[in-house]
Amino acid sequence: MLHSVQVVVGYKTYITLIEALLVGKEVVSTGMRTEMDRVNIALDHAFQGRDTAIVSSGDAGIYGMAGLVLEMCRQKHLRVALAARTSAGVHDVILEIVPGIPALCAAAALVGAPLMHDFVSISLSDLLTPWAVIVNRLTHAAKADFVLVLYNPKSKKRDWQLRTAQEILLKYRDKDTPVGLAKKAMRPGQQVHIATLSEMHTMDVDMQTIMIVGNSKSYVFEDLMITPRGYLDKYPTDNS
Secondary structure (H helix, E strand, O other), X not given: OHHHOOEEEEEHHHHHHOHHHOOOOXXXXXXXXXXXXXXXXXXXXXXXXXXXXXXXXXXXXOOOOHHHHHHHHHHOOOOEEEHHHOOOOOOOEEEOOXXXXXXXXXXXXXXXXXXXXXXXXXXXXXXXXXXXXXXXXXXXXXXXXXXXXXXXXXXXXOOXXXXXXXXXXXXXXXXXXXXXXXXXXXXXXXXXXXXXXXXXXXOOOOOOEEEEEOOOOOEEEOOEEEOOOOHHHHOOOOOO
């Protein structure tokens, strides 16, 4: 995808990760909390007839930029079509959403097989979502015994939510429930660790960390976190 565009717009950290792919292209990078600026810049270039890409980490449609692009196109009353399903008609923007590898998938692959049954993904960042809403989601997901994938567990200015999340989960989960951690999954500086729910608040985490909290069936085998799908219960073997 990137080889065919003229302009690449993105958060500076993500631009740095792919700079080897950007030779000969116009690159626009911005800092945190300037997501709307990036969309406006990309649309301006697109309206000038230049093929333009906005890059996200992981998958653009999962906590990424795809949703904001569509929202802002709607706000601007633009006629938008997806390249994969473009039909006849007049369009202001032809948009291609390129699927990627979500951080939760990269983290799960490093931790073991923790997402083999139903799971819920929740971001602990209250920058865009009220904390009361996050608490409600955590509570109901814990009650329902979902595996929980936690995004954005802690930042430099936001360090208390993880402990509060742990307190909520301990009301409904055993203290020895396994918790998998992957920091900078599949990137330089990668760290992987498996602990328990009682230790969760002490784990070294940041905004580039994914935490996976097991359900009541999850367990650890050979330092790998496993959430069984139920095959061995339904189809017992001679070794069971």
